[in-house]
Amino acid sequence: MSAFLNPATVTAATAATAVDPACAEPLPVLGRDVTVPLVTGGEVTYAALDYAASAPALQRVWDDVAAYAPYYGSVHRGAGYLSQLSTDLFEQSRATVAEFLDCRPGDQVVFTRSTTDSLNLLAAALPAGCQVFVFETEHHASLLPWTNAQVTYLNAPRTPAQAVATLERALADRDPYGPALVCVTGASNVTGELWPVKELAAAAHAHGARIVLDAAQLAPHHPLSVGDLGVDWVAFSGHKLYAPFGSGVLAGRADWLQEAEPYLAGGGASRKVARREDGGVDVEWHTTAARHEAGSPNVIGVYSIASACRALKEAGFENLVARENRLIARVREGLADVPAVRVLSLFGDDAPRVGVISFVVDGWNSSHFAAALSAEYGIGVRDGLFCAHPLVRTLLGSEPQEPGECGAPEAAPGERSLNAIRVSFGAGTPDEHVERFLRAVKELVADGAKWQYRTEEGRCVPAV
Secondary structure, three states: OOHHHOHHHHOOOOOOOOOOOOOOOOOOEOOOOOEEEOOOOOEEEOEEOEOOOOOOOEHHHHHHHHHHHHHOOOOOOOOOHHHHHHHHHHHHHHHHHHHHOOOOOOOEEEEEOOHHHHHHHHHHOOOOOOEEEEEOOOOHHHHOOOOOOEEEEEOOOOOHHHHHHHHHHHHHOOOOOOOEEEEEEOEOOOOOEEOOHHHHHHHHHHOOOEEEEEOOOOOOOOOOOHHHHOOOEEEEEHHHOOOOOOOEEEEEOOHHHHHOOOOOOOOOOEEEEEEOOOOOEEEEEOOOHHHHOOOOOOHHHHHHHHHHHHHHHHHOHHHHHHHHHHHHHHHHHHHHOOOOEEEOOOOOOOOOEOOEEEEEEOOOOHHHHHHHHHHHHOEEOEEEOOOOHHHHHHHHOOOOOOOOOOOOOOOOOOOOOOOEEEEEOOOOOOHHHHHHHHHHHHHHHHHOOOOOEEEEOOEEEEOO
C-alpha cells in the first residue's frame, strides 16, 4: 500500500518542545500570500481574521489530501485496490480522531457534515421524554436542534460559578426519573471565553443527566479530552479545525446512538434488507458508527480532519496555546487603548479565552466598520449576531424583541445597530495581521473611513 496510508509516514511525528511564544511562528496555512485590492488603490496581503467562522486549511492538510486524491475510491463495499485503500484510510482516520479527543473504550466516532449536523443527529437520537437543558448563550447549532424534546433555556450566567449553580438548580427541579441532556459550548463563538465544562459535566452527572459539548471553537485552540472533561459526547467541525472539506464529528457514548433509528436511511447504515411476504421490507441496521453514516462518506473530508488532528498534536498544543494567548493579550491591550471600543464579555477581563473577540465601536454601525476594515485595509472580520442572537443581544443590553439579524443590519453607516464586530485568529495568524488590525481600528475611530459606503442587499459595501 502507498506510504501515505500510514499516518506516521505522512509527516514524521516529532516530539513537541516548548517554544517561547514571542518567537513562535504561525503554522503554514493556505492563502497566507493572497493579495486583495483596496478601494483606495493598490493591493495588500489579505489578513484573514475570521477563524471562528472558517479557519484556513493547514498546508499540511492540503498536502496530505493532495497525496491521497489520486487514490480516491468508495469505501467499505468495493473489492478494488483503491476502494480497499480508501476504506483503510477512512477507518484509520476514525482512530486518529478518537485519539485526538482522548475517547474512552467503547466510545463511537461518527462522521457528519459539521457541528450543526452532529448536534441534529444527537437530537434525533434522544430517547422518548428526554429533557434538554441549554444556556441562551449557545450558538444556534446548539440552541435549536432539540425540537422533539422538552427544552429548558437557561439565562446567561455572568461567572463560571454562576453557570454551574444555574444548571444545578435547573436539574434539581427536573423529573428525576426521565432521561436528560445538557448542551454546552466549550468556548463561546462570540466572546471566546472558556466555559467550566468539567464542572458542568460533574453537575449534570450528579443529577442523572448526560452532557454534550459543542467544541467547534474549543477543539482548534486547546487540547480536548473526553475522558478528563467527563462529557458524554463532543461535536466539532472540520472547517474550524483547519480542514475545510465538509466533514464534522460526533464522538462519545454509543448506547443512545445504537438504540435510535438511523439519522439517514440508506446504504451503509443497513446490514441486511429483505422483502416480506406482505410486500414490505425488513431492515437490520448496523450498531456501529455506520448506523448514522448512510450514503457514500466524505472520505477526503474525514481524512483532512485526521490530518489536522495529527498536525495540531505534533505542533504541540502547549506551544499553540502560548502563542495564541500572546496574540489575545495584544488584541485586548490594543482595543483597550481606543476609548470608543467596548469589548463584549460575560465572565470579565480575567476569564481565560480563545482567539475570538467581539466588540462594538461608539458612533459606528458594525457593518460599516467591518466593510471599511475590508475595503481599506484588506482585513477580513465578521459583523452581525454570529448565529448567537440571544447572547449578543444580552451583551449589548438590548431587549429580545428588538431588531437585528445575522449579517448587516438595516441601519445605515454611522447609525447604531444591534450587531457587533468579531475578530478571530488561531494557529496560522501572523503577528502582522494583528498589528494591521489594531492600527486600522485606531485610524478608523480617529479619522473616519476614507471611502463612502452604502447598503446593498443587506450588506454595507463601498460606493462606486
